Amino acid sequence: MGDERGRAVGGPKARLWGTRMRNCVLVTGAGGYIGTTLVPMLLGEGHKVRAVDRFFFGRELLAEHPDLEVIVEDTRKLTPAHFQGVDAVIDLAAISNDPSGELFQKATLAINYRARVRAARLARQAEVTRYVLPSSCSIYGAQEQGFIADETSPTNPLTTYARANEMAEEGVLALADESFCVVVLRQSTVYGLSPRMRFDLAVNGMTYGAWKTGKLPLMRDGTQWRPMVHVRDTSRALMYMLEADPATVNGEIYNVGSASNSYQIRVLGEAVAACVPGDVEIEWYGDPDLRSYRVAFGKIEALGYRAEKTAEDGVAEICEALEAGTVDRTVPTITLDWYKALVRWHRILDDVEMYGGVLDI
Numbered sequence: 001m002g003d004e005r006g007r008a009v010g011g012p013k014a015r016l017w018g019t020r021m022r023n024c025v026l027v028t029g030a031g032g033y034i035g036t037t038l039v040p041m042l043l044g045e046g047h048k049v050r051a052v053d054r055f056f057f058g059r060e061l062l063a064e065h066p067d068l069e070v071i072v073e074d075t076r077k078l079t080p081a082h083f084q085g086v087d088a089v090i091d092l093a094a095i096s097n098d099p100s101g102e103l104f105q106k107a108t109l110a111i112n113y114r115a116r117v118r119a120a121r122l123a124r125q126a127e128v129t130r131y132v133l134p135s136s137c138s139i140y141g142a143q144e145q146g147f148i149a150d151e152t153s154p155t156n157p158l159t160t161y162a163r164a165n166e167m168a169e170e171g172v173l174a175l176a177d178e179s180f181c182v183v184v185l186r187q188s189t190v191y192g193l194s195p196r197m198r199f200d201l202a203v204n205g206m207t208y209g210a211w212k213t214g215k216l217p218l219m220r221d222g223t224q225w226r227p228m229v230h231v232r233d234t235s236r237a238l239m240y241m242l243e244a245d246p247a248t249v250n251g252e253i254y255n256v257g258s259a260s261n262s263y264q265i266r267v268l269g270e271a272v273a274a275c276v277p278g279d280v281e282i283e284w285y286g287d288p289d290l291r292s293y294r295v296a297f298g299k300i301e302a303l304g305y306r307a308e309k310t311a312e313d314g315v316a317e318i319c320e321a322l323e324a325g326t327v328d329r330t331v332p333t334i335t336l337d338w339y340k341a342l343v344r345w346h347r348i349l350d351d352v353e354m355y356g357g358v359l360d361i
Contacts, residue, residue, distance in 0.1 A: 024048040024085055025242065026128075028075050028119065029092030031055040034134070036062060036195040038090070038235040043067055045239065050086060052078070053093065056342060057332050061195040075115040080122055088130035089123045090238050091116050091172075094164075097200060098138070099336045101161030112164035117171030124180045132241045133172050134234070135186045137227055137255060138162045143293040150296040151186070151253045173251055181246040187234050188227035188257035188295065192314040193321055199333045203228060203311050206269065207318045208329050210276040217283045222266025224292035229257040230309035240305050254300040258307035262294055268311060275315040277323075 025042055029035045030051030039062055042049050048067045054074055055061075062070065071082065075093040083089070093115070095101055095108040120131050140149040141156030157163040169184050176182035191203030199208045210216045229237075237256045241249060263271070273280035297307075321327040332338045355361040 023087040023242070024050060026050040026052060026083065026086045026089045026123075027092060028052045028089070029094060030070075031057055031059070031061055031196060032092060032096065033194050033196050033198045033201075034190065034231055034235060034238075035092050037231045038092070038238060039068070040065075041232070041235050041239060047242075050082070052082065056338065057196045075119060076110055078115075078119055078122060080126055083123050083126035083128055086123070086126065086128050088132070088242050089119065089128055090132045090134070090242075091119055092134050094134075095161070095339075096335055098159040098161050099200075100339055101159055101164065103336065104339065105160045108160050108164050109167075112161065113167040113171065116168045117175075120172040120175050120182065124175055124177075127179075129179060129181060130242060130246075131172060131175075131180065131182045132238055133168060133182070133184045134238060135165045135169050135184050135253075136162065137186045137188050137257070137293070137295050139166045139169075139186065140293050140295065142291050145292070148294045148296050149255075151255060151299055169253065173253075176251040178250075181250040183241045183244075183249050183251075184253040185234075185237055185241065185300075186253060186255045186295075187237075188229040188255070188261065190231050190234055191228055191311065192231040192309065193317045193327070194231050197327050197333050198335060199329045200335050202226065203268070203272065203314050204318060206272045207276060207315045208322070210272055210280045211319055211322050212329070214279060215281050215283055216269055216273055217285055218265055218269045219286045219289040220284050221288045222264060222269065222284070224265050224289050225294045226263055226265065226268070227255075227257045227293070227295045228261045228263060228268075228311055229307055230261075230314055233257075233307040233309055236308075237300065237305055240303070244303060248303070252299075254303075255295050255297050256300060256307075257295060257297050258301075259297065260310060261307055263311065265289070271311055272315050275312050276319055 025047050030039050031053035039049050043065050050069045052071045052073055094112040101108040123131050139155045139157045139162045141158045157166050172182050189202055199205050234256050269282050
């Protein structure tokens with residue numbers, strides 16, 4: 001079987017994951033929307049976690065745990081030492097969403113593309129045997145009506161965020177070999193409750209608006225399609241790839257979501273309105289939205305993975321948290337607004353700081 005960590009499947013350096021050993025997983029972007037959901041799930045399954053992030057949204061979002069090692073670092077500055085003793089990498093760190101990607105194009109290409117390829121290269125050099133890249137179904141772009149994209153379909157990235165994901169995919173997949181298992185997961189639009197809550201995501205934002213105002217604005221004409229996935233379901237998919245047979249998944253791309261989570265916007269709006277307490281009125285606005293795409297999920301389902309939650313589940317849990325007052329729409333829950341605020345504060349502090357402080361020096 002090899003050394004005590006079980007080097008076996010997929011080549012001389014591949015480690016045997018299906019035995020529930022205490023593997024060490026390095027998670028970049030651990031303080032983000034998916035990361036703050038994924039890390040506790042990994043810890044709950046007995047993994048050790050090395051959590052790497054700048055923690056723009058607060059270090060307190062990850063609870064202390066004896067098997068959690070927190071490293072405050074920018075992924076553009078990772079060194080070989082960060083990967084020592086690591087069995088797998090889940091490379092979540094990214095400038096998230098299209099508006100942020102367009103405003104911070106240089107940083108998006110540096111973080112979402114170049115830093116990820118570099119991290120994969122460092123991981124392989126450190127004899128890490130698994131690398132999982134969370135990408136996005138947005139790289140399919142707008143598709144013809146009725147077309148359902150699978151992993152072999154042509155891509156059509158329309159934004160800096162989508163283009164950076166596509167380049168990262170190409171860069172990390174080129175590093176796969178018999179001892180370094182690389183898997184790409186193209187995630188649907190994520191929704192649901194998370195410690196690092198986001199209300200700039202479709203289901204989450206629709207839920208908050210309907211709950212707060214009793215009105216739900218939707219862009220005409222409502223026939224456009226969007227694939228969705230719950231934050232816990234996509235976290236489960238990432239974890240699934242840690243134990244999947246490398247002979248099957250190495251060098252592969254998988255769409256993450258389900259047919260039951262693929263919605264036309266009109267249907268999704270009606271589902272949200274029906275789940276939110278009280279009366280909700282749908283208000284149509286703008287010209288017809290021509291952006292529409294459907295995605296096939298048969299490839300990942302053939303492995304045995306299934307998404308478990310629907311949009312109604314996400315709406316219900318968000319409404320419960322809103323009613324309880326444990327979550328609210330604040331500046332940090334709107335990613336672009338928070339990035340803008342951090343940049344503004346940095347400029348202010350940079351102007352007034354002297355001798356290492358402001359008032360106390």
